[in-house]
Amino acid sequence: MQRFFLYIILFIAAFLVFGWYFSNITSYLVISLILAALLRPLTNRLHDIHVLGWHIARWIAILLSFSAILLLIFLLSLLFFPLINDQIEILAGLDLETIYAQMQGPLDTVEVFLQRNKLMENQPGYLLNEIKISVIDAVKNIDFGGFIRDFIGLTSGIFIGIMAVFFITFFLLLENGLLRRNLLDLIPNAYFEISVATFTKVEKLLSNYLTGLFIQLLSIFFIASLGLSIVGVEYALTIALFAAVANLIPYAGPLLGTAFGIIVGLSTGIFPTEQDYTYFFIKIISVFAVVQITDNVLLQPMIFSKSVKAHPLEIFVVIFAGAKIAGVLGMIFAIPVYTIFRVSVMELYSGYKSYRIFKIKA
Template sequence: MILAALLRPLTNRLNDFHIGGQHVPRWTAILISYSAIVILLILLGLLFFPLINNQLIILSNLDLEGIYQQIQIPIARIENFLLKYQLIESQPGYLFEEFKSFIVRAITGFDFGTFISQVFSTASSLFIGLIAVAFITFFLLLENGLLRRNLLNLIPNPYFELSVATFTKVEKLLSNYLSGLLLQILAIFTIASLGLSLMRIEYALTIALFAAIANLIPYAGPILGATFGIIVGISTGSFSEDSELTYLLIKILSVFSIVQIIDNILLQPMIFSKSVKAHPLEIFVVIFAGAKIAGVLGMIFAIPVYTIFRVSVMEFYKGYKSYRIFKIKTSN
């Protein structure tokens, strides 16, 4: 239903377009809309391809002995501190050997066959889900407004006016929310990509895109975006001194701090509070309730679901007080 709501304006425009004095068939307009989404996803995926390729090259040239030597220094410092204050009783070098054996056990204990089977199972489930969503969305777009009309036909006449008002208000608020959400993603992508590019961070567009999409997850999304930026920056950079690494972290964190200040002060109040007409405290409680019920997906869908429930209850409550049919039934 969300995809149908997003694609309906483009589909309607294409359907109204004339070729040879005739409208473009609606099924053709839907397929063109689908093609536009697929092309957009491919273009966005191309942003991640250079980064993935770079990481594969790094992994293929990985020097495990060199990594062990780099890790040995901080572990030795921790071990010396613990031995100095008699917090552990062991021979020098014991802590590093334990760490090394733990890594070896983790690698040798990894069941590659089980991992591959899980990947295929997840991929097949995802593919079936995508086909189902595409099929249902196609018919929702093809039979424009049919679902709503059928639902309204099931409603008894005394409640018809109230139900239409509720449907209209829910549709308007959800449309405002989705439009605002798209605006928020574009704004965060623009600000983050511009800031990271000015700071000369590699793969600035890729980091900005991930951060903009991750920001759909309230509260946890910004942390994920900043963490991804730091990981990419460290894995793709070369540092001769510790000060260079510190400088890189400061640059990335400063950009994401500015992004979050703009998002929290300007974007979120405009999108969440005004679009769904709810108090910020309500939004906060609803998001955490969604997280408790369904995790990350619950956080993402908490506001739309709450909007539908809240508007429906308020409209029916107003109808109960205002409409004469209810008053008559109450007096009887």
């Protein structure tokens, strides 16, 4: 029995080292497993359809499922095209001299305060002049050649990642459980029952977790879009969609969604006076405050604590460990991966205490 647990520990250690060293491949595999789990019900339903007395071939059902996902992504992207176009027009129409003139008043107030308290001895207009010099230096130091190379490298990396995910997902859907059956065939009969129980429990918890995330995404999108529409923010649906997707990133995501909403809302609004500008800013902040209170009080306890049956402190530590290992992707996939290992260890421990076969082998 001790040898068996030693093998388990060595396998987990080897898996972690492999996942860290080949982080790209591991991320492709994890994303593919999640995507396959989401598409399997639709694929099975399409595969069961009869056309002229014949089943739709499974590979055709898979391609139709992929087409549905691509169509959904295309329709969602249509929400962002008008916003991107407006932002480009805003940036193209920026007049730096007008911006400098608007900054002159607040900067003069800061300079008077600094000089009065003997914190600065420069002539009036020094801060504005330094800002102008910094902007000019920043523009001059932009390496457009390096930026283009980085952009091409990023684009090619994203394309390769998408192709790899679709390729792996296609075969995961095509084999329809064959991988799981092959893995179970490798397990000795003495540990078969525990292994099946572990697989079943992991699948159930991950299914609950994915369902909870979907409910969280829809809830945040609904609340944010409704609130932003009520306060009169343009592109409320686009901002709400971005905030809902960004919220999948633990801790940093809500801040990112709020910042995006504030920038877009203020840049596309019309404010006759500075008071209107401030009031509109407060309204946007209030909407996102309601969203986060709802998410933290209702949604996250339901998803994290109940679906994966883990303590909030566990979740906190696991997420930051995932961020240390693999950045943003590590934060997103930390909970599913932790759930797999946690359930596996608990089932093995339970089997060690309950199953007589372990004691015979020991």
